[in-house]
Structures are given as structure tokens and as C-alpha cells.
Amino acid sequence: MTGTETGAVSARERSQGLARSLFRVALPRWRGGRYSLSKLFFNFYLLAMGSFVAIAFTADFVISTAQRGITDDYARRFMRGTITLIEDELFRQPRHAWPSKIEELDQKFAYRLNIVERITLDKILKPQQVIKLDAGDIAIDHDDDIMYHRLGNTSKVLVVGPLAVSRNPEQTDRLPLEARLRLLTWSLTGLIFGIALWFWVRPVWRDLEAIRQTTRDLGDGNFDARSPPARSQLFSPLAETMNSMAERVQQLLATHRELSCGISHELRTPIARMRFALEMLAETNHRDERERLWTMMEDDLDELDHLIDTSLTYARFEREAPAAHFTSVRFADWLVDQVESVRLLGRRLEVEVDTSRLPPQLNVDLDRKAMPYALRNILRNAFKYAGQKILVSAELDGDHIRILVDDDGIGIPPEEREHIFSAFTRLDRSRDRATGGYGLGLAIVRRVLELHGGTATADAAPLGGARFTLSWKAHQ
Structure with a gap:
């Protein structure tokens, strides 16, 4: 090796x-x-x-x-009638009979009933509830779910609840x-x-x-x-x-x-x-x-x-792939200048430029750094294989501009026309030093055209040799 x-x-x-x-x-x-x-x-x-x-x-x-305020009002309205009935029933009895009467009533309700002294509730109820209690309203202890109501002007307070606790022994x-x-x-x-x-x-x-x-x-x-x-x-x-x-x-x-x-x-x-x-x-x-x-x-x-x-x-x-920097150029003049810049490499060859099929004063968008490199590589390739004449022409096909480079050389076999755009690919007949090259020029041409959103293709030329076509959108 x-x-x-x-x-x-x-x-x-x-x-x-x-x-x-x-x-x-x-x-x-x-x-x-x-x-x-x-x-x-x-x-x-x-x-x-x-x-x-x-x-x-x-x-x-x-x-x-x-919703607590709304719930409290609903609970007071719901229980006010029951508490009033219990209060009336107690006031029908002497005060000393209230404990026994409340025990009797307690057995008839699903929740517990009791009577306590008003002074014992100062540490149980919140100040807002104490104020309601002393005003004759119903005070509610949300933590234990218990209602308190003062019995008239006495020091006794009726205790109703806890409301959520069941009196059923089976559910205790x-x-x-x-x-x-x-x-x-x-x-x-x-x-x-x-x-x-x-x-x-x-x-x-x-x-x-x-x-x-x-x-x-x-x-x-x-x-x-x-x-x-x-x-x-x-x-x-x-x-x-x-x-x-x-x-x-x-x-x-x-x-x-x-x-x-x-x-x-x-x-x-x-x-x-x-x-x-x-x-x-x-x-x-x-x-x-x-x-x-x-x-x-x-x-x-x-x-x-x-x-x-x-x-x-x-x-x-x-x-x-570098970003393309498009510039609008007067295309016919640009094409003639590019061919003239490499015409000396053709030596004895007849190199003709035909822009007659282009609209007058046509402007085309292209990368002024990359596209000349692609065109010159195509022309150098034509110089290697042309016999006597090379024709460079251009035409506008819809919204695409096309450059056609024809030579009168030996041409390219159909099966090789796509393959030659791959890197380091050369036809067997080009391996001598005179027409050698490295098989990179046409690969770079295709990359440049892809940068422009276009294509580079090879075909047979009317002159008898090869035709290379560069096509891309005229206005980016």
C-alpha cells in the first residue's frame, strides 16, 4: 500500500x-x-x-x-323553622324542665340536640359568630358542622348538631x-x-x-x-x-x-x-x-x-451548501463576457455565442460568484473534447433561463450522461494527460445549479458531440 x-x-x-x-x-x-x-x-x-x-x-x-356565605344563608333559612319550633316547645315548659324536654326531643331528630350556657361558647365560636348569636341569629360552626341559637334573652343556647353525624348505630x-x-x-x-x-x-x-x-x-x-x-x-x-x-x-x-x-x-x-x-x-x-x-x-x-x-x-x-447571494444582471452581456474570459483556453477552436433567442434587455437573477465557476467548468470540459467548434446559446423557457453548450466532439454515451456529474468520475477515453482532469468539475457544476434551485444535464448536441444544459429560475 x-x-x-x-x-x-x-x-x-x-x-x-x-x-x-x-x-x-x-x-x-x-x-x-x-x-x-x-x-x-x-x-x-x-x-x-x-x-x-x-x-x-x-x-x-x-x-x-x-360559596360559604351563600351556603350559610341557605342553611339558616332551612333550619330556622325547626329551631323556632324547638324553641317554642321549650318555652312551653318551665326552665328547670328544659334538660329533660331536650332529651325527649333529641330522640326524635336525626341529629343531636343539647342546651349549654352562653358563656361557654366564647372560646368555641369566632367573634363574628358570637355577634350573630347575641343578636338572636343562628351561628354556624363550620369545623364541627354545628348550629347555635340563643333561647330568647336567657343565658341558655340551643345546640343543633353535628348535622353530618348519623344517629343510626349500624352506621356509627x-x-x-x-x-x-x-x-x-x-x-x-x-x-x-x-x-x-x-x-x-x-x-x-x-x-x-x-x-x-x-x-x-x-x-x-x-x-x-x-x-x-x-x-x-x-x-x-x-x-x-x-x-x-x-x-x-x-x-x-x-x-x-x-x-x-x-x-x-x-x-x-x-x-x-x-x-x-x-x-x-x-x-x-x-x-x-x-x-x-x-x-x-x-x-x-x-x-x-x-x-x-x-x-x-x-x-x-x-x-x-453556501447561501446563494442573487444579483440581477443583464444576461446577454453577462454571458458574452463569461465566454470571452475563457476563450483563449480554446486556442484553435471556433467559439460562438448566440443570444438571439433571448428577449431584449433581459435581466436574470444569479449568484455572480458561483455561476461563473459553473459555466467556466462546462466550457473547459467542452474545450477538451471539441473538434473544431463550440456553440454557446441561451433561451428563456417560461420562467426558467437555459444555457446550452454544444460541441462537435465525440459525445457522451447515454448510459454515462448522468454518471459524469458524480465526483471523480471520468470516461475511460479521458485518462490521458491531454484531457485528464479530476472528475470534479462537473460535480461542482451540479452543486452550483442546485444552489440556484436548478439542474445541470448532459445530452447529445446537434453538432454531433455533447450538449450541456444549465437551467434555473430566471427570477428568484
């Missing part, structure tokens, strides 16, 4: 190693300890259900507080009906929510597992790995982005490998010629021969410089 080939292999290994390192950094932190579906479900469930319960209780507290140790209904409601809510959450978490977990496995494969150097389509809309953009990133990394690695192998192959020929020329230079004393060998080495150095420049340009387009 030659030194250049060894360098290309090592460069390829370094690039792949760098890509693996990047993907390993991107691996989830839970790669070592397997994160189970049940743990994910319970974490989501506890978080969501806890938040839901907290919100529900907060809302219930706020609503209960806001049971939860109140409201509490049982709430418990049943929350249990059903939690169960239904858990089932719904399970069916939501399961596809999310599968998507996480698929993305994790894809990331692990990419981190291990398998750049053909792709994440399957996500089952949930939550991870669909992430899976698409990861696949796009993997394709881009794979494309960059392929370009790097292609450039490394192609450049190493192309470098061998001029370097071998220079080494041969140096050996011949050391063995000859003839001035003419020495000058000829010096000229050969200078040509080889120019070839190496052109190869490096072209390779860097191609790598820049492959790595990241």
Missing part, C-alpha cells in the same frame, strides 16, 4: 472515529441502567395524578370558600355517605386516568426505545441505522431529525472517503512524474533537456495546485 493510500485510510478511520465519539456523547444517560416502562409509567402517573388532585382540591377549597363506624362517594369517585378517576395514561405512555416508551437503539447503533459506527417511524406525534419530529442527521453524517463520511481516495489516486500521477523528472534532471547535463524537465515539473506543480483548489471547492459544497 502506498503512502497516499495509507494516509487516505487513516484519515477515513479518524473521521469515522470522530463520528462515533459524537454519537456516543449523544447517547442517553440511562444507557447503562435500563429505564423500565413500569417506572416511567408510575413516574408519569404520580406526577400527573398528584397535580390533578392538588388542582381539584385547590379548586374545591376556592369554590367552597366563595362507617364513613359518611359524602366521604364514601368522594372516595369512590376518586378511585374511578384514578383507575380511568391510569388506563388512559398507560395507552399513552406505551407508544412513547417504544419510540424512546427505538431512538435509544438507533443512537447506540450510530455510536457504534453503524451509520446505516435509522429510527423507525414514531408511533406518537411527540417523538415524530425527533425521529425525523435523527434520521436526517444520520443521513447527513453518512453523506459527509462518504464525501470524505471519496475525496481521500480520489485525491490520493490523483496525487500519484503528478508526484510520480516529478520524481521521474528529478531523477532525469540529476543524470543530464544538456541545457535543453534540463529546461524541458523543469517545465514538466512546473506543470505538475500547477496541476497539484489546481487539484487541491478544486477539491477544496467541492468539499465546501458537499459539507454545507
Whole structure:
């Protein structure tokens, strides 16, 4: 294996190693300890259900507080008649008989009845309730669900309640009906929510597992790995982005490998010629021969410089297409100027420019830095293979401008016309030094046209050789 080939292999290994390192950094932190579906479900469930319960209780507290005044008024109106009847019944009896009478009445009601001294309530009731009590109104203790009513102007106070406590002995140790209904409601809510959450978490977990496995494969150097389509809309953009990133990394690695192998192959020929020329230079004393060998080495150095420049340009387009900076130009004048700038390279060839099919004073949008590079590469390619004549013409087809470059050379076989736009692709007949090249010019032409949102194609020319067509939207 030659030194250049060894360098290309090592460069390829370094690039792949760098890509693996990047993907390993991107691996989830839970790669070592397997994160189970049940743990994910319970974490989501506890978080969501806890938040839901907290919100529900907060809302219930706020609503209960806001409605407390309305509830109190309703309870007073509801119980006022009953309390008045009990008060009337007591006033029919002597005061010393009130305790026995209240015990008798207590047996007939579902809630408890009692009589206490007014002074004992100062520490039980709030000041607002004490004021209502002394005013002859009904005071309500919300904490114990008890009502208090002062019996006339006496120091005695009728106590009604707790209202929520049942007098049925069979229900003494049971939860109140409201509490049982709430418990049943929350249990059903939690169960239904858990089932719904399970069916939501399961596809999310599968998507996480698929993305994790894809990331692990990419981190291990398998750049053909792709994440399957996500089952949930939550991870669909992430899976698409990861696949796009993997394709881009794979494309960059392929370009790097292609450039490394192609450049190493192309470098061998001029370097071998220079080494041969140096050996011949050391063995000859003839001035003419020495000058000829010096000229050969200078040509080889120019070839190496052109190869490096072209390779860097191609790598820049492959790595990241630069943003196009469009400028409106008078197209017929621009086309004539571009052909004139390289006409000398055609030497003996007849190079003709035809702009008769263009509308007068036509302006076209193009990148004035990139598009000349594409046109000159097409013209240089035509100069290599043309026999006597090259015709450059242009036409406006709808909203697209087209440049046609025809030559009378040997043409391009139909099966090769698409392939020649790939990097480092050359036809067998072009491998001699006179028409060599590196197979990068046409690849760059296609990248430039893609930058303009257009196309570059090859076909048969009316002159008998090849026709190259550059087409893009005239007004961006």
C-alpha cells in the first residue's frame, strides 16, 4: 500500500472515529441502567395524578370558600323553622324542665340536640359568630358542622348538631355517605386516568426505545441505522431529525472517503512524474533537456495546485451548501463576457455565442460568484473534447433561463450522461494527460445549479458531440 493510500485510510478511520465519539456523547444517560416502562409509567402517573388532585382540591377549597356565605344563608333559612319550633316547645315548659324536654326531643331528630350556657361558647365560636348569636341569629360552626341559637334573652343556647353525624348505630363506624362517594369517585378517576395514561405512555416508551437503539447503533459506527417511524406525534419530529442527521453524517463520511481516495489516486500521477523528472534532471547535463524537465515539473506543480483548489471547492459544497447571494444582471452581456474570459483556453477552436433567442434587455437573477465557476467548468470540459467548434446559446423557457453548450466532439454515451456529474468520475477515453482532469468539475457544476434551485444535464448536441444544459429560475 502506498503512502497516499495509507494516509487516505487513516484519515477515513479518524473521521469515522470522530463520528462515533459524537454519537456516543449523544447517547442517553440511562444507557447503562435500563429505564423500565413500569417506572416511567408510575413516574408519569404520580406526577400527573398528584397535580390533578392538588388542582381539584385547590379548586374545591376556592369554590367552597366563595360559596360559604351563600351556603350559610341557605342553611339558616332551612333550619330556622325547626329551631323556632324547638324553641317554642321549650318555652312551653318551665326552665328547670328544659334538660329533660331536650332529651325527649333529641330522640326524635336525626341529629343531636343539647342546651349549654352562653358563656361557654366564647372560646368555641369566632367573634363574628358570637355577634350573630347575641343578636338572636343562628351561628354556624363550620369545623364541627354545628348550629347555635340563643333561647330568647336567657343565658341558655340551643345546640343543633353535628348535622353530618348519623344517629343510626349500624352506621356509627362507617364513613359518611359524602366521604364514601368522594372516595369512590376518586378511585374511578384514578383507575380511568391510569388506563388512559398507560395507552399513552406505551407508544412513547417504544419510540424512546427505538431512538435509544438507533443512537447506540450510530455510536457504534453503524451509520446505516435509522429510527423507525414514531408511533406518537411527540417523538415524530425527533425521529425525523435523527434520521436526517444520520443521513447527513453518512453523506459527509462518504464525501470524505471519496475525496481521500480520489485525491490520493490523483496525487500519484503528478508526484510520480516529478520524481521521474528529478531523477532525469540529476543524470543530464544538456541545457535543453534540463529546461524541458523543469517545465514538466512546473506543470505538475500547477496541476497539484489546481487539484487541491478544486477539491477544496467541492468539499465546501458537499459539507454545507453556501447561501446563494442573487444579483440581477443583464444576461446577454453577462454571458458574452463569461465566454470571452475563457476563450483563449480554446486556442484553435471556433467559439460562438448566440443570444438571439433571448428577449431584449433581459435581466436574470444569479449568484455572480458561483455561476461563473459553473459555466467556466462546462466550457473547459467542452474545450477538451471539441473538434473544431463550440456553440454557446441561451433561451428563456417560461420562467426558467437555459444555457446550452454544444460541441462537435465525440459525445457522451447515454448510459454515462448522468454518471459524469458524480465526483471523480471520468470516461475511460479521458485518462490521458491531454484531457485528464479530476472528475470534479462537473460535480461542482451540479452543486452550483442546485444552489440556484436548478439542474445541470448532459445530452447529445446537434453538432454531433455533447450538449450541456444549465437551467434555473430566471427570477428568484
